[in-house]
Amino acid sequence: xxxxxxxxxxxxxxxxxxxxxxxxxxxxxxxxxxxxxxxxxxxxxxxxxxxxxxxxxxxxxxxxxxxxxxxxxxxxxxxxxxxxxxxxxxxxxxxxxxxxxxxxxxxxxxxxxxxxxxxxxxxxxxxxxxxxxxxxxxxxxxxxxxxxxxxxxxxxxxxxxxxxxxxxxxxxxxxxxxxxxxxxxxxxxxxxxxxxxxxxxxxxxxxxxxxxxxxxxxxxxxxxxxxxxxxxxxxxxxxxxxxxxxxxxxxxxxxxxxxxxxxxxxxxxxxxxxxxxxxxxxxxxxxxxxxxxxxxxxxxxxxxxxxxxxxxxxxxxxxxxx
Numbered sequence: 001x002x003x004x005x006x007x008x009x010x011x012x013x014x015x016x017x018x019x020x021x022x023x024x025x026x027x028x029x030x031x032x033x034x035x036x037x038x039x040x041x042x043x044x045x046x047x048x049x050x051x052x053x054x055x056x057x058x059x060x061x062x063x064x065x066x067x068x069x070x071x072x073x074x075x076x077x078x079x080x081x082x083x084x085x086x087x088x089x090x091x092x093x094x095x096x097x098x099x100x101x102x103x104x105x106x107x108x109x110x111x112x113x114x115x116x117x118x119x120x121x122x123x124x125x126x127x128x129x130x131x132x133x134x135x136x137x138x139x140x141x142x143x144x145x146x147x148x149x150x151x152x153x154x155x156x157x158x159x160x161x162x163x164x165x166x167x168x169x170x171x172x173x174x175x176x177x178x179x180x181x182x183x184x185x186x187x188x189x190x191x192x193x194x195x196x197x198x199x200x201x202x203x204x205x206x207x208x209x210x211x212x213x214x215x216x217x218x219x220x221x222x223x224x225x226x227x228x229x230x231x232x233x234x235x236x237x238x239x240x241x242x243x244x245x246x247x248x249x250x251x252x253x254x255x256x257x258x259x260x261x262x263x264x265x266x267x268x269x270x271x272x273x274x275x276x277x278x279x280x281x282x283x284x285x286x287x288x289x290x291x292x293x294x295x296x297x298x299x300x301x302x303x304x305x306x307x308x309x310x311x312x313x314x315x316x317x318x319x320x321x322x
């Protein structure tokens with residue numbers, strides 16, 4: 001039954017991914033291609049190089065955030081190993097999204113370093129929560145902007161897009177309903193696991209500091225790209241809108257957020273940021289491209305982790321919790 005359920009979820013998310021990618025294509029076809037190319041050409045190579053460097057800083061900070069949480073539980077791991085496994089997970093998420101998830105790769109990598117599976121699983125859950133907490137800090141900026149422009153501004157989209165989002169939400173709602181018991185168990189387990197870190201608030205603050213470094217680098221990357229296109233948006237507003245994008249992409253609609261992230265980035269930055277749709281599409285595609293590019297170092301580590309995991313598989317329950 002569990003295998004059938006996972007298979008159904010995979011096909012639903014694959015369908016959602018294809019639908020969101022189709023919506024992105026529709027958006028692009030509706031734009032002025034000359035303006036789209038002009039927006040891209042206005043970004044200098046220097047800005048693209050700096051944006052890529054900042055994205056490396058962002059992803060490395062994510063690895064160090066997880067490292068702080070692992071060390072809090074006295075796991076025998078070095079910072080370099082935590083970052084290496086994080087890049088392996090990023091590579092897996094971007095290039096092997098239908099076979100093995102990034103968190104599962106991180107779990108396997110941690111266990112191969114002789115970290116207790118329960119400790120590794122709990123640290124991954126806490127890592128997600130700290131990341132969400134950092135993003136939530138910027139949500140009030142997004143809500144303030146939304147109150148300023150009014151909710152109808154977000155709904156002024158072609159009927160095709162609105163219907164597409166509606167259809168994509170149907171499988172997401174179904175998965176949430178069918179998985180309600182798992183969600184409750186996950187919340188209870190996470191609250192229990194938090195006890196370890198709540199006893200050491202200093203570690204939680206350090207991990208939150210690293211997530212803020214990650215966000216600062218990411219938001220500055222977006223600022224550089226928009227400013228280079230001649231479509232400046234304030235840094236704080238960039239952070240607020242991206243926090244909105246982040247929480248939208250948490251919906252279990254597509255694999256690794258493909259399509260969903262690009263469409264939501266395009267619509268939210270165009271409507272809430274007040275920039276042209278051509279610039280917002282260019283931004284969405286560049287952010288995805290740079291994210292994929294900086295995950296490539298993970299190709300040096302992911303194959304070995306995945307190969308070892310096949311020889312020594314984890315219990316199914318541990319993989320489901322990751």
